[in-house]
Amino acid sequence: MTSTAFDRSHPNPALVAASLSGSTLAPFWLDGLDRPSFPTFTGDRSFDLVVVGGGYTGLWTALLAKERNPDARIAVLEAREIGWAASGRNGGFCEASLTHGEVNGQNRFPKELEQLERLGMENLDEIEATVGARGWKVDFERTGTLSVAIEPYQIDELRTAANGSTEIFFDQSAIQSEVASETYLAGLWSTRSTALVHPGKLAAELARSCVESGVEIFEHSVVRGLGRGASADEVWVETREGSARAAKVALATNAFPSLLKRYRLHTVPVYDYVLMTEPLTDEQLASIGWGNRQGIADLANQFHYYRLSADNRILWGGYDAIYHYGGSIKPEYDDRPQTFEKLARHFFATFPQLEGIRFSHRWAGVIDTSSRFCAFFGQARQGRVSYAAGFTGLGVAATRFAANVMLDHLSGVETERTSLEMVRSMPLPFPPEPAAYLGVQATRWGLNRADHNEGKRNLLLKSLDAVGLGFDS
Numbered sequence: 034m035t036s037t038a039f040d041r042s043h044p045n046p047a048l049v050a051a052s053l054s055g056s057t058l059a060p061f062w063l064d065g066l067d068r069p070s071f072p073t074f075t076g077d078r079s080f081d082l083v084v085v086g087g088g089y090t091g092l093w094t095a096l097l098a099k100e101r102n103p104d105a106r107i108a109v110l111e112a113r114e115i116g117w118a119a120s121g122r123n124g125g126f127c128e129a130s131l132t133h134g135e136v137n138g139q140n141r142f143p144k145e146l147e148q149l150e151r152l153g154m155e156n157l158d159e160i161e162a163t164v165g166a167r168g169w170k171v172d173f174e175r176t177g178t179l180s181v182a183i184e185p186y187q188i189d190e191l192r193t194a195a196n197g198s199t200e201i202f203f204d205q206s207a208i209q210s211e212v213a214s215e216t217y218l219a220g221l222w223s224t225r226s227t228a229l230v231h232p233g234k235l236a237a238e239l240a241r242s243c244v245e246s247g248v249e250i251f252e253h254s255v256v257r258g259l260g261r262g263a264s265a266d267e268v269w270v271e272t273r274e275g276s277a278r279a280a281k282v283a284l285a286t287n288a289f290p291s292l293l294k295r296y297r298l299h300t301v302p303v304y305d306y307v308l309m310t311e312p313l314t315d316e317q318l319a320s321i322g323w324g325n326r327q328g329i330a331d332l333a334n335q336f337h338y339y340r341l342s343a344d345n346r347i348l349w350g351g352y353d354a355i356y357h358y359g360g361s362i363k364p365e366y367d368d369r370p371q372t373f374e375k376l377a378r379h380f381f382a383t384f385p386q387l388e389g390i391r392f393s394h395r396w397a398g399v400i401d402t403s404s405r406f407c408a409f410f411g412q413a414r415q416g417r418v419s420y421a422a423g424f425t426g427l428g429v430a431a432t433r434f435a436a437n438v439m440l441d442h443l444s445g446v447e448t449e450r451t452s453l454e455m456v457r458s459m460p461l462p463f464p465p466e467p468a469a470y471l472g473v474q475a476t477r478w479g480l481n482r483a484d485h486n487e488g489k490r491n492l493l494l495k496s497l498d499a500v501g502l503g504f505d506s
């Protein structure tokens with residue numbers, strides 16, 4: 034076993050504790066956010082489309098459905114508030130990839146990867162066009178991403194991926210002049226593949242545009258189940274205080290239990306943790322450089338993702354991925370001191386020049402992990418119900434693509450999207466407990482060992498790779 038750059042660095046424990054001591058346990062993006070609020074759903078109403086879930090998937094589905102058919106009567110039913118879950122807690126990396134990265138796409142859908150990459154880039158370009166056309170204030174910056182090598186064995190992967198135009202390789206001195214961290218050994222700037230956004234503002238702007246287009250949004254309206262409507266053409270959607278009869282239903286419930294029982298084992302909820310610093314002073318920012326403001330990710334299996342906000346804070350997240358027995362989701366899991374402390378240590382190992390800076394916010398969010406690490410698409414009730422989930426931590430942009438797939442399915446037309454193998458095939462479900470818990474823990478252990486062994490994968494990881502369950506970040 035070899036040590037990693039983070040094992041070798043020992044930031045002062047008192048400094049790490051002080052950096053976290055005043056932080057608020059809440060997503061920075063939602064703190065003080067100017068967002069509309071909506072009534073609870075009551076009564077017995079009839080709609081052309083009911084969307085369950087008010088995150089990006091649900092809101093894009095409603096908005097795009099209105100763009101396709103302005104007269105459609107559409108409702109969004111959200112259990113809590115719009116964007117409170119993953120959509121308001123993420124890193125804001127709005128990425129073209131629909132497959133959770135090129136390597137994952139290459140392993141799973143080699144025949145259509147080129148097509149998926151084109152469709153993903155078109156999706157990102159369309160998001161950028163929508164932001165511009167609708168005047169959304171979402172701090173959209175198409176800066177691209179920097180992948181950074183922090184161990185020697187990671188350098189070649191970056192060098193090979195360079196193409197001299199949109200994929201630019203930086204050697205050690207070039208990457209350290211781009212962003213000043215002594216842990217960096219090389220870097221690759223993918224200039225077009227990613228935009229950074231303010232996640233909370235994106236959810237709020239989506240909701241505003243939905244309402245302007247005539248969509249009705251309801252909050253604090255948990256959907257308890259789907260039933261048969263009075264006529265065969267209807268689906269009955271039941272909440273505590275009302276019921277909606279819908280010609281079509283789109284399920285956009287992400288990591289929460291699927292309303293279609295057959296898909297309950299197709300995702301497991303995994304917690305991801307994030308820190309946000311206070312705004313950097315001009316001197317602090319100058320000590321890092323980072324003039325091109327890219328989103329950054331390091332390359333190990335357990336990786337960090339980090340970026341600047343519009344007001345020059347640093348968001349620093351990732352590394353630990355925590356699964357709780359039985360797939361439970363509870364508010365108390367949001368605070369995990371040992372993970373926040375680890376993240377803070379790794380932050381100061383990367384940027385020791387920021388010694389003394391404090392974290393203003395710390396939070397967690399739940400990721401809908403699927404066994405193939407990218408979205409899958411289900412249908413039920415003779416095509417009247419459509420479902421998309423499984424984004425596995427890469428859904429800021431991919432949710433819009435998924436919304437279009439659901440609408441294609443609901444309209445019953447065959448499109449380029451619906452003919453994709455990625456859309457037609459399903460991932461393997463996870464096993465029931467206790468096997469799911471044991472499997473996730475063994476996989477995490479194996480990934481950690483690989484990170485300490487120049488990326489070399491153990492027998493379990495190789496076996497998972499062989500049956501199409503392997504993960505490569």
Ligand SMILES: Cc1cc2nc3c(=O)[nH]c(=O)nc-3n(C[C@H](O)[C@H](O)[C@H](O)COP(=O)(O)OP(=O)(O)OC[C@H]3O[C@@H](n4cnc5c(N)ncnc54)[C@H](O)[C@@H]3O)c2cc1C
Pocket residue numbers: 085086087088089090091110111112113114115116117118119120121122123124125126127128254255256257285286287288289290292305306307350397398399400424425426427428429430431432
């Ligand atoms: C910490 C973190 C960091 C991330 N970083 C990134 C990133 O940088 N880039 C990226 O691309 N992706 C990232 N992701 C993933 C991304 O945030 C998600 O893929 C995306 O937000 C999923 O959107 P969604 O609408 O499907 O889910 P959600 O935002 O989770 O919305 C689902 C909604 O459904 C509602 N719901 C569930 N069940 C019911 C019910 N029965 N009745 C009514 N409503 C219901 C929930 O209340 C919730 O609001 C991150 C995720 C996390 C947690």
